[in-house]
Amino acid sequence: MKWLPVLGLVVGILLGLTSNLTVPPAYANYLSIAVLAALDTLFGGLRAYLQSAFDIEVFVSGFFFNTLLAVGLAFLGVHLGIDLYLAAIFAFGVRLFNNIAVIRRILLNKRAGKPSV
Amino acid sequence: MTRDLKVVLTFTFVCFILGLMVAVQYASTSLPEERETRGLNDLRLELKKERERSQALLEEIAKYNQLLQQYERSLAQDQDPLEVMEKERLRLREMIGLEEVQGKGFIIRIEQRELEGKEAYEFDPVIYDEDLRLIVNELNAYGAEAIAINGQRIIATSAIRNVQDRILINTIPVSPPYEIKVIGDPSTLIPALKLAGLEEYFDMVSHHVTFEEKALLTVPAYSQSIEFQFLKPVKEDNR
Numbered sequence: 001m002k003w004l005p006v007l008g009l010v011v012g013i014l015l016g017l018t019s020n021l022t023v024p025p026a027y028a029n030y031l032s033i034a035v036l037a038a039l040d041t042l043f044g045g046l047r048a049y050l051q052s053a054f055d056i057e058v059f060v061s062g063f064f065f066n067t068l069l070a071v072g073l074a075f076l077g078v079h080l081g082i083d084l085y086l087a088a089i090f091a092f093g094v095r096l097f098n099n100i101a102v103i104r105r106i107l108l109n110k111r112a113g114k115p116s117v
Numbered sequence: 118m119t120r121d122l123k124v125v126l127t128f129t130f131v132c133f134i135l136g137l138m139v140a141v142q143y144a145s146t147s148l149p150e151e152r153e154t155r156g157l158n159d160l161r162l163e164l165k166k167e168r169e170r171s172q173a174l175l176e177e178i179a180k181y182n183q184l185l186q187q188y189e190r191s192l193a194q195d196q197d198p199l200e201v202m203e204k205e206r207l208r209l210r211e212m213i214g215l216e217e218v219q220g221k222g223f224i225i226r227i228e229q230r231e232l233e234g235k236e237a238y239e240f241d242p243v244i245y246d247e248d249l250r251l252i253v254n255e256l257n258a259y260g261a262e263a264i265a266i267n268g269q270r271i272i273a274t275s276a277i278r279n280v281q282d283r284i285l286i287n288t289i290p291v292s293p294p295y296e297i298k299v300i301g302d303p304s305t306l307i308p309a310l311k312l313a314g315l316e317e318y319f320d321m322v323s324h325h326v327t328f329e330e331k332a333l334l335t336v337p338a339y340s341q342s343i344e345f346q347f348l349k350p351v352k353e354d355n356r
Binding site for chain 1: 123124125126127128129130131132133134135136137138139140141142143144145146
């Protein structure tokens with residue numbers, strides 16, 4: 001039950017590798033940002049879940065919206081000649097670190113038996 | 118469906134998509150290809166070595182061909198001598214280009230590109246006799262078996278030359294676009310031509326070179342007659 005998401009990840013990776021799908025180099029940039037957005041959403045959801053503030057609608061909508069927004073920003077940036085995708089990388093990167101830090105604290109507190117934050 | 122299960126399934130779904138994206142991304146960013154790190158000198162040495170090797174191989178081919186003919190001759194001993202002679206005659210005619218021949222090969226097409234603005238003044242976009250001679254020379258050096266330019270078979274005594282603003286091959290004018298039919302091994306000859314800088318050279322004079330490999334290609338015969346006025350074969354006894 002708890003390992004189902006991990007299984008999903010493994011299945012996704014295997015499916016991606018076996019399907020031999022490749023993205024043309026011109027779009028590889030967008031995909032990398034989409035990956036980053038998905039990662040960010042995932043850890044955000046995990047954190048919310050551990051803080052028992054998890055909401056499915058927010059999570060799912062956030063996943064799609066963030067991914068599309070990031071890709072859209074990158075697209076706009078390419079056409080305006082501004083490296084807007086850096087903004088997405090920056091925002092997601094910072095959030096990612098924050099969320100992981102919070103998750104770590106929560107898990108440490110759990111192990112020490114303290115009440116969670 | 119309990120809330121917990123829903124949550125886990127949602128996470129699973131997102132993880133699945135994430136995995137898919139990561140895998141596709143990984144597959145798309147192929148590893149950087151090996152860069153050439155050898156210096157010009159090494160490359161030259163390598164080229165020299167390969168040229169010697171190709172020379173040796175060509176010699177070997179010639180040797181074996183001779184051997185094959187010897188065997189064929191000894192086989193033909195118990196056949197009708199007339200028939201053997203006829204066969205030999207045909208073979209010789211094929212060799213010097215008096216017969217239409219066919220075989221594996223490729224077609225080189227040289228077509229003029231559209232001139233773009235400034236380019237028009239840089240080089241004269243005309244192909245001269247020496248350009249075609251360069252190709253023929255290169256092809257012969259790497260073992261092409263039959264060559265025809267715009268239907269004109271190139272034989273041992275063929276001349277390719279400019280007369281005013283036209284190119285005459287075998288004294289017959291040919292005009293662009295040029296189409297060179299070659300019988301020979303495409304996997305040797307095409308790289309040899311590329312190595313000789315054919316594409317870049319013709320690009321400079323705003324022409325476009327394309328290669329088309331053919332499994333079966335027909336090259337026409339030399340259309341005129343060969344007549345000798347001065348030469349006579351050496352007889353065995355008055356040598």
